[in-house]
Each structure stands twice: as C-alpha cells, then as structure tokens.
Amino acid sequence: MSADNKFWFQLVVPEGIDLSKPGIYQWTLAGVGTYIGQSRNLRSRLREYDNNVRKQTLGLPYRKSRPDAFRAVHRQLHAAKLAGIEVTVTVLENCALEDLNARERYWIASRATLNGRLLNTMV
Helix, strand or coil, rough: CCCCCCCCEECCCCCCCCCCCEEEEEEEEEEEEEEEEEEHHHHHHHHHHHHHHHHHCCCCCCCCCCCCCCCHHHHHHHHHHHHHCCCCEEEECHHHHHHHHHHHHHHHHHHCCCCCHHHHHHH
C-alpha cells in the first residue's frame, strides 16, 4: 500500500510514518465527517477496511460466524464509496503500543465527528 494506490480512497502517509508500526489514522468522508481509529499495525488495518468495503460490495459476510457484523464505520465507508463521495485516509502518527488508547482519545476529541453514537446514526 502506497500513497499512489489504486483503491477507492486516497491514502495520505506523511513522511516519517512507518505503516508497519502502531499508530492513529483518520478517515475523512467529504461533506460527511471524520472517523479516528488506532492500530497495532497500520498497513494491516487499512487493508482490513478496504476488504470489509469490498465484502459489502460483493454481498459477502463479515465473518462466517457473524455475517452481518460489519461495524458502523465499515457501512458508512461502503455507502460513501457507492455514493461517489471522496474518501481519504490520513495516517496521523506513529506511537508506542502503550500510548494508543490515549492518543486515539486525543485525536477523537480534537477531530472526530463520526466516532461513537453519531456514526451509528448516520448509517
């Protein structure tokens, strides 16, 4: 996965960010809002989002044991893709594993509009 990807979303990776490390990312849906998330491995997590949107597009289950368990953010991203809404994911920072929760809370408080209850009502 690189900044010159062929995905349905634009990927922004600032210089110095290592996608194989833990960090915080932000999904931006133009005209809709932003969602903040965290991961122990950013590259893997971003692939998971892409895969979950692909599964919805193809009518495939989330998991065999939980076929309808797509999270609200997955459903919102899928809806944005179908509607032709510009979607960007920006990696905000790398951080230590022990700091992930605190850093995610910081970014949610300062930037997020789609995390939590609001996201669940927009799907």
